[in-house]
Amino acid sequence: MSVKKTENELKALSAKAQKKRNNILGNSMRVFAKEGFGGTDVQVIADLAGVGKGTVYRHFGNKEQLFLATAKHCLEMLGQFVLKELGGEQASQQLVQQHGAIETLRQIASAVALFYQRTPQAVEIMIQERAEFRETVFPSHLMHRAENRAGVDELIKAAIDGGEIRVVDPTIATNAYSDLIYGSVISGCLEGGKSKLVARVDAAMEIFLAGLTPENSKSKRKPRNS
Template structure:
């Protein structure tokens, strides 16, 4: 009995993620991916035009998983700021559990940055109505009032990509805790209130 197409495709993607993470994109061989997936090399080319396309599909699946993790938190119950922290923690935990693959993207995927950015922007646009509703809740509580939603999302993405980039290369610290700390600083502001005794007084 022939194995369903979607199962073979899923095994190929899982094997590709494993081999890319272990050997790096440039060193990875399609034959090794095929052997790991338990299929012939020709079968891979029935689903994917090239090793490059295979990587991009793996990235797209990662982005879909990240989206689902974020949405699950953002549409849950509770204060909007707590839901946002939950989303950031869930994303950071996912990235941390895939550190080797994240490091490969950081080090080797520069040639695909444009296409990965396109995938990312498309996903944001597809989920903009939900994002607008969520940030409207936050603005009612006084947060993120200076930027429109797209610019706010981009600011946060830039901040957390920078954190993930450094963490993936150095392995220093706990990415989830770093992400939560950066979010708290972002929402609270960089300048703490002066102690009452230090408040300037007029003569």
């Protein structure tokens, strides 16, 4: 049985198998986050998950793939969380139309921050992945960005055309936006304790997004109550 599963294969798995898989993944997230990739003993994950070590290997092939699956799992959770926070696909569309791109970017950033504030283990996983697999594997969080950046790019491009955002290279703006979130999350989860992440990101965004706003429209922005 291949360990790398296609979407279809995954769907084909019995509910029971899915449950076991997620059980392992949940525990591996905790352990990897706490002990780091190198410091993690797969046996510990198996014990916490209440399965044999062989079962873990059957499902994920090896430690590296287990970790990568864990990282992917985190990102999926992040994606779902952000979408839910924005109220779903439709509400997101409406948000852009009714409140503009800037506000949308702000809310996305805020949602991301909230996710990592509530799931600080995901921060560790992200860092571990970057640290361990820098060259070997294209980090899933970058892959995740790649998936999402198209959206952000579009958002920004349209906003530039509409005059809501001043004229900048959309790629540059997207990068800067992502980098600021990324840097704030990593630093913020250590420095500010776990409860200050949203505040830190919101505050940073307030400045950054102001930098994207055309001068004449700045005064029009309503004060916010974040």
